Amino acid sequence: MFQDRRLGLALLAPATLFILLGFLLPVAILLSGAFQTPEGWGFSSFTEFFAKPLHREVFWRTFRLGLYVTTISAVIGYAVALSIVDASDKRKGRLVATLVLPLMISPVARTYAWVVILGKTGIVNQFLTGTGILDTPARILFSETAIFIGLIQLFFPLMVLPLISALENLPRDVVPAARMLGANWLQVFWKIILPLTREGLVVGGTLVFVGSLTAYVTPAILGGSKVLMLETLLYQRVSVANDFAAAGVIAVILIVMSIVTNVVLKRLATRKGGK
Amino acid sequence: MSDAFLSLQDLTLGYGGSVAVEALNLDLDRGELVALLGPSGCGKTTTMRAIAGLMKPMSGRITLDGRDITRVAPNKRGIGLVFQSYALFPHLTVFENVAFGLRLQGVAKAEITRRVTAALASVGLASFAERQPKALSGGQQQRVALARSIVVEPKLLLLDEPLSNLDARLRLEMRSELSRLQKELGITMIYVTHDQSEALALADRIVVMRQGRIEQIDTPANIYERPVSGFVAEFIGFENTFALKQGALVGPKGSLALAGAPGAHGLAWRPRTVVLGQGAHEGRVIGASYLGETVEYLIDSAAGPIKAETPAHAPRHAMGENLRFDLPVEAAAVLSRA
């Protein structure tokens, strides 16, 4: 009954054309603009962009923070996922809901809370000056630390949920089997759990890393114009200086990093599996 | 304090608030193969997991080869476990699966290769070393699981219904394999099963369990010929089991007068020991099935239905026929309790 494949294509046409024309085309033109120079095609926009120390600093900062956020999320993520998977069904459902619900709330709201907590008169500083650890309030806002904290809070659930799914799909009894063969818990984690949940780790890692690289709201609110990340830099270059060349370069960098992360991590997931 | 190789003393096990196994006492000698036999829910798997260390006892003690292992972690007990689901590591080859425990012990490479190859050969899988678990059949996976557990030379080997996922023919093959291996290596084994023919075929002694307690511990022959309770009798194939009260057999429908067997709590007969055509009791044939070598009859009696079996060449009885039958006391198993 479903042999008329042309009908299938017709059903797909509106959505596909919409995305091709209304989305991919403008984006492709924008990206190609980064490769256009007065002398034709070339990479001069890129070399000009990276010539500025500020731009290099922003690039490395974005990459670094992305790595930190992803690594810490992975380590704590496993601990949390293992605890949740152990729980009773009812409790498990409630714990997962508690992780998912924040994802439904505006990032603006979630990030703004840190302004209250980390600001000069925020509760962290109130505690530090109140107990005498510091004489004057520390500057925590508008720093890499603040952005790091904001990003972790934003993206942590995206690491834990795939890990929970991967842990639930572990073959029965492999953990007790490893124990009976003499493995302690660290060996069980390293030799059994980690290899067998690798795909979950990759999904979570991709979501968190790419999310951190392409974050706007959190760096904007918690970093301001003092501590820029790639997207806040892009916004600044365009709105302040009409520097569309820089915008194009940053756009290309962001997309390339996004695609490369997806491809590399996917390769890592399936590498040993088929040996 | 006993000098048995494995000793369970007053072991009480439970989940949450409820008790699954109550004050269990069991001693095993070195080199024995003991079967834990019983229906599902009787506590045999729970007991096995407690011995393995995968479950903390509520109270009681476990001693292995002179050492109190009640509080010892499962990876330090020197006990092996072959899981019902085999639990092979899907991301490792057959060789690596079997080598797993040895690698954890830091055994030298050459030694590992020697022992793993020997273990695989002893289960007949010498050429399977580089295969992936998912490419193996159920029987092959089971043998890899076995090799993996025995290559680390455990003091005690536990097997959890290891043959239940195999088809009938394979089950028979594996049964002889297991028996042969156990005798060759002299490993003390505890074999958990709900299948009485497996227990009878393999075990040196059978522990029949019911609702968290031991019903009877004895050799297969004694369990088979002389069950001590109605439960064991029925479990082992005595299909005519009656309580004995004041000189009468009490069944589901009523009672039959019977002389003899003073002091017995109950009596049980196998179908082939029921005598048809003569005797003190009266009944009517309500079922007759020709089974090739034998004929099976269902006789309605004052105490309830009686199952009888005669050789095919014996005189036949028709449906609805009224006849006399006998339950000879000398052929009965004497049950000392309910």
Add this chain to the structure above:
Amino acid sequence: MRLAGQTILFLVLAFLIGPFILICVAGLSGGETLAFPPEGLSLRWVARVFEVESFRATFAVSITLGIGATLLALLIGVPAAYGLERYNPPGANVIRNVLSSPIIVPGIIVGLALLRHLVIPLGVGILPALFIGHTALLIPYAVRIVSGSLVNLRVDIEEAAVLLGASRLQSFTKVVLPNIRNGIMAAFIIGFITSFNQVPVSLFLTGPGVSTLPIDMMAYMEFNYDPSIAALSGLLALMSLVIVLVAEKLLGLSRYV
């Protein structure tokens, strides 16, 4: 070790949820500036939220955008999902990647691209451009969620309908749609919330009188340090939570996430 796990779990959950509860309490402050602990409790900042003209205007824009873009995304996304799942047309894999591409492209690039190559050269209005951007963003969600429902729906019921005399369209509307209704509603809710909370795409697509609420909030907080943003954040979160909880009760939303 179990205790360690439970402690970590508790700390993590406190970290995730705590700041958010804090901001809601700060929004109920009776004082003049944003602070925690707040000086007294009152609803005055909550009331103030409704008085700010730009909040009201951009809220209307965000709601319209959310509902409109989601509807359009479903309108073209549901047939696309159906075409992919049932017909497996040539080039299906390429098409799947095309339909998923909006997820890979960072939103800020989309907004800028639409501004420079659709709005400015072609004179397309800001609002229509926003609309296009949001719809494109939501199509992958619509297709993915509805595909999930279709995969679990047996094909033979459509064949049965056709054999009983239904046309292809009738078999779709009478047999398929009622059975994927919950998936579609889940896609609607997730799409609406995604669009409403979206910032990067809308960043460059603002103009006189046209902006989305989250962006307006970010502009407001640059120069104002009163608790109204906190109050508004609390209100929006409440709105999101109510929508999600109601959807969970009625649809079992969690199955589609």
